[in-house]
Amino acid sequence: xxxxxxxxxxxxxxxxxxxxxxxxxxxxxxxxxxxxxxxxxxxxxxxxxxxxxxxxxxxxxxxxxxxxxxxxxxxxxxxxxxxxxxxxxxxxxxxxxxxxxxxxxxxxxxxxxxxxxxxxxxxxxxxxxxxxxxxxxxxxxxxxxxxxxxxxxxxxxxxxxxxxxxxxxxxxxxxxxxxxxxxxxxxxxxxxxxxxxxxxxxxxxxxxxxxxxxxxxxxxxxxxxxxxxxxxxxxxxxxxxxxxxxxxxxxxxxxxxxxxxxxxxxxxxxxxxxxxxxxxxxxxxxxxxxxxxxxxxxxxxxxxxxxxxxxxxxxxxxxxxxxxxxxxxxxxxxxxxxxxxxxxxxxxxxxxxxxxxxxxxxxxxxxxxxxxxxxxxxxxxxxxxxxxxxxxxxxxxxxxxxx
Amino acid sequence: xxxxxxxxxxxxxxxxxxxxxxxxxxxxxxxxxxxxxxxxxxxxxxxxxxxxxxxxxxxxxxxxxxxxxxxxxxxxxxxxxxxxxxxxxxxxxxxxxxxxxxxxxxxxxxxxxxxxxxxxxxxxxxxxxxxxxxxxxxxxxxxxxxxxxxxxxxxxxxxxxxxxxxxxxxxxxxxxxxxxxxxxxxxxxxxxxxxxxxxxxxxxxxxxxxxxxxxxxxxxxxxxxxxxxxxxxxxxxxxxxxxxxxxxxxxxxxxxxxxxxxxxxxxxxxxxxxxxxxxxxxxxxxxxxxxxxxxxxxxxxxxxxxxxxxxxxxxx
Numbered sequence: 001x002x003x004x005x006x007x008x009x010x011x012x013x014x015x016x017x018x019x020x021x022x023x024x025x026x027x028x029x030x031x032x033x034x035x036x037x038x039x040x041x042x043x044x045x046x047x048x049x050x051x052x053x054x055x056x057x058x059x060x061x062x063x064x065x066x067x068x069x070x071x072x073x074x075x076x077x078x079x080x081x082x083x084x085x086x087x088x089x090x091x092x093x094x095x096x097x098x099x100x101x102x103x104x105x106x107x108x109x110x111x112x113x114x115x116x117x118x119x120x121x122x123x124x125x126x127x128x129x130x131x132x133x134x135x136x137x138x139x140x141x142x143x144x145x146x147x148x149x150x151x152x153x154x155x156x157x158x159x160x161x162x163x164x165x166x167x168x169x170x171x172x173x174x175x176x177x178x179x180x181x182x183x184x185x186x187x188x189x190x191x192x193x194x195x196x197x198x199x200x201x202x203x204x205x206x207x208x209x210x211x212x213x214x215x216x217x218x219x220x221x222x223x224x225x226x227x228x229x230x231x232x233x234x235x236x237x238x239x240x241x242x243x244x245x246x247x248x249x250x251x252x253x254x255x256x257x258x259x260x261x262x263x264x265x266x267x268x269x270x271x272x273x274x275x276x277x278x279x280x281x282x283x284x285x286x287x288x289x290x291x292x293x294x295x296x297x298x299x300x301x302x303x304x305x306x307x308x309x310x311x312x313x314x315x316x317x318x319x320x321x322x323x324x325x326x327x328x329x330x331x332x333x334x335x336x337x338x339x340x341x342x343x344x345x346x347x348x349x350x351x352x353x354x355x356x357x358x359x360x361x362x363x364x365x366x367x368x369x370x371x372x373x374x375x376x377x378x379x380x381x382x383x384x385x386x387x388x389x390x391x392x393x394x395x396x397x398x399x400x401x402x403x
Numbered sequence: 404x405x406x407x408x409x410x411x412x413x414x415x416x417x418x419x420x421x422x423x424x425x426x427x428x429x430x431x432x433x434x435x436x437x438x439x440x441x442x443x444x445x446x447x448x449x450x451x452x453x454x455x456x457x458x459x460x461x462x463x464x465x466x467x468x469x470x471x472x473x474x475x476x477x478x479x480x481x482x483x484x485x486x487x488x489x490x491x492x493x494x495x496x497x498x499x500x501x502x503x504x505x506x507x508x509x510x511x512x513x514x515x516x517x518x519x520x521x522x523x524x525x526x527x528x529x530x531x532x533x534x535x536x537x538x539x540x541x542x543x544x545x546x547x548x549x550x551x552x553x554x555x556x557x558x559x560x561x562x563x564x565x566x567x568x569x570x571x572x573x574x575x576x577x578x579x580x581x582x583x584x585x586x587x588x589x590x591x592x593x594x595x596x597x598x599x600x601x602x603x604x605x606x607x608x609x610x611x612x613x614x615x616x617x618x619x620x621x622x623x624x625x626x627x628x629x630x631x632x633x634x635x636x637x638x639x640x641x642x643x644x645x646x647x648x649x650x651x652x653x654x655x656x657x658x659x660x661x662x663x664x665x666x667x668x669x670x671x672x673x674x675x676x677x678x679x680x681x682x683x684x685x686x687x688x689x690x691x692x693x694x695x696x697x698x699x700x701x702x703x704x705x706x707x708x709x710x711x712x713x714x715x716x717x718x719x
Binding site: 074075076183214215216217218219235238239240241248285288289316317318320321324 | 473496560690
């Protein structure tokens with residue numbers, strides 16, 4: 001199957017070429033020698049040009065292959081990258097003076113030549129010469145300008161016809177499998193949260209009043225007061241002395257980060273969305289560096305068991321990368337979901353998190369849910385912004401300020 | 404015995420059980436000749452355990468397997484002193500680690516404490532149990548398998564020190580279409596799969612290992628290895644670069660690679676081929692680096708940066 005859709009545009013002279021050639025040949029029959037035979041030669045010559053051009057137009061894309069390899073490039077704003085495409089002409093027909101024209105999302109800037117077509121789409125052009133039986137790598141450098149996903153929306157090759165009487169446009173039928181993910185900027189936030197070990201959980205720690213009876217890591221001699229179910233019978237049999245299991249000390253120290261993307265009492269995205277996303281990115285980074293597990297909920301709808309953008313509880317570098325990817329995929333041109341339903345889901349999972357961070361507008365309807373969380377021992381922190389400074393306050397002090 | 408011929412024989416033996424994955428088999432043999440430990444990682448169902456078992460069977464020696472679960476204790480791996488009431492004294496009962504080939508299946512399901520119990524034995528080929536040290540007779544090889552850390556439920560990342568002790572970390576790819584067809588056909592009838600014969604005797608292993616050490620490494624290639632290692636320590640996306648243990652492992656692996664190709668000298672392309680397998684897992688990426696690239700991609704960048712020695716000049 002051909003990869004390109006072909007559109008041929010010839011100018012009027014080209015269409016007239018065949019008529020002129022026929023005209024010359026027709027008149028050449030009125031004489032045998034002299035000027036008349038020259039007319040015939042010119043006619044045949046024009047016919048040959050017409051015919052070769054026709055063949056060229058018909059066959060130029062027959063064996064042309066665009067190697068559509070999957071590319072996923074991840075960058076932070078301001079960083080540069082390079083998109084690479086491979087074009088292979090398996091036939092003998094060359095392309096001279098062709099132009100590769102690409103449209104792409106405008107959160108990346110391709111070279112200096114890119115032009116804005118509309119608010120979100122830009123175009124870039126590149127000169128292209130390709131001989132027959134030749135393969136060429138086309139590299140297009142770009143700079144990431146703002147958070148989001150950039151894809152090549154269309155790719156076409158404009159080839160001038162062989163004798164310059166028109167233009168062949170080959171438009172790639174399939175989607176270009178290249179995706180550029182621009183992560184959000186990370187904005188520093190003042191975080192005066194203190195880690196308290198209030199709840200039993202599953203994260204191993206050196207000091208905690210809680211123990212996980214399942215994760216034993218060794219045995220020691222039995223001491224009076226050790227419960228019977230702590231005795232390691234296999235080890236006792238081996239050593240012939242009562243042995244008690246030594247288990248890991250655990251606590252709960254994970255975060256639940258809730259991002260409300262809506263403006264107050266409206267389903268629209270807030271104007272401060274980029275700022276809020278940067279704050280979430282900072283919290284994720286901070287948690288990763290401190291080894292704190294976290295879960296992320298954003299009131300942007302999606303299909304699936306959890307009907308919102310959701311990063312399940314986890315920690316480490318891969319988890320952080322996944323969180324940044326989800327944040328990069330928040331499309332401000334899309335829909336938002338009700339934060340109350342998001343909060344209801346958050347409440348159901350929030351019991352396992354001792355800390356909840358709220359980012360975005362706080363509406364009156366959220367307060368009861370947060371108060372309920374506080375009552376069950378969860379510490380809720382609310383984001384505040386003033387004079388380009390962002391900080392978190394505990395829910396209690398937030399309410400006092402609100403009063 | 405010629406190394407390349409021997410490798411061919413072993414591959415044929417393993418080929419009785421494992422269809423495809425020839426490169427992986429070759430790389431594991433490279434590690435075995437160097438008495439290096441191998442970590443196999445891939446998604447479930449690609450034949451990691453079957454391959455590890457088949458390789459283990461080709462080695463003529465003791466074979467033990469530990470199926471790691473979160474409740475395996477360090478003493479279950481290394482061994483314990485127990486009181487013998489008949490003799491009225493403590494006796495040593497060594498763990499499964501005292502063997503020639505240890506298959507550590509699903510190693511990342513064990514807790515970090517249990518994983519750490521392998522640190523001494525993997526490097527020093529000895530195990531200390533309650534102040535008593537037990538030397539392990541060579542060869543000692545750990546073949547470990549793990550699933551990629553996608554979901555963190557019930558799995559624990561291997562610590563860096565442990566990863567550094569693995570000679571190679573290999574990712575097993577999905578089989579090609581034709582290979583998968585053969586696998587399908589082989590499993591159509593529930594017949595018992597053949598077991599490879601043990602052909603890697605201790606003597607053969609020693610002989611091969613000695614032969615491989617004779618492979619010549621020119622100064623230019625030596626400098627190339629050092630440049631690669633140094634670049635991993637200076638790359639902006641790498642927090643911890645390759646260790647000197649990594650340098651030694653790379654040198655040994657390229658010598659073996661050359662011997663397996665029936666050459667008595669190492670070429671820069673051997674280094675280029677082996678570096679991602681031997682060094683990638685030893686590097687710790689920065690937070691920013693980890694969000695943009697994986698270790699293999701960074702290793703590719705490092706190899707691009709370092710000048711490759713050529714006969715008359717230096718070419719990038």
